[in-house]
Amino acid sequence: MPHDGPDHDHDHRDHTEPPSDVALRVKSLESLLIEKGLVDPATLDALVDRYEHHVGPQNGKKVVARAWTDPDYRQWLQDDANAAIGDFGFKGRQGEHMVCVENGPKAHNLVVCTLCSCYPWTVLGLPPVWYKSAPYRSRAVADPRGVLAEFGTVLDPDVEIRVWDSTSEMRYLVIPERPAGTEGWTAEQLERLVTRNSMIGVEKAKAPADLAKDAAE
């Protein structure tokens, strides 16, 4: 098409609008690495599919609910978290060591990655935006009680807060306290009380009354 008319910029039939610069950078890197045989397109697709559809907090909820109902499993999580979590078929990446930290009446655990965004992907999926933000990364260590309060989590002054700084090798999963009033509940019922945030340690698990509120909304 001759580029002589004033409207040629507005005619989209003769070309395709290129993606944004950042998308073009990724596409270029990807096509080069594939061309050189360094990565395999099928592997890339499988990785995205896994993190978009197959890993997420639903995995962690199963681990926590079983820990709440099965003392042997709870002990196994303490002794060898990788193996205990792997019992569900949730396999971490090579070299990643999982550690489960339990909340109790006198101790509350909080997980952060001060360096970047290391996170227990196997059981929680990818981290939420706030976990990757500078305020959370710095303040979780400097002022954990203040951060918890912003999430609506107010702890008694005598409860010790333990902050765990994740690394590429060590990933932490918080086992929240089992809520009161759940005696006799099955693991499946209990899973509904476990939230992503409670497994990062910024909140407690839901109370049975919260489920009724959720249902009313």
Added chain:
Amino acid sequence: MTTVSEPAFCEPVFEEPWQAQAFALANALIDKGFFSAEEWAQALGAEIRRAQAAGDPDTGETYYNHWLAALERLCADKGLALGAEVARRAEEWRDAYLATPHGKPVSLRNR
């Protein structure tokens, strides 16, 4: 000081497809042993600090921009894909898009 607050809505895993692509590339390269998870964490951490020093608010929204910058830097350092190569390839893709009629598949052959 900025507070840490969680949006009420449920966040998508990736906001845009390029983020998923960049995520997968880094992990595929780690899995193949081109760099270690530790090297990756250090590179990403360094990129986040660099961006912060340059005025990035670092609220987590720009996280995948840092991710991509770390990936490009590490690929260049390891000789997997050099910066000039990637820049040239980006221009080739741009030309290919502009030369492909709308609705047709875009290929580098179309330049």
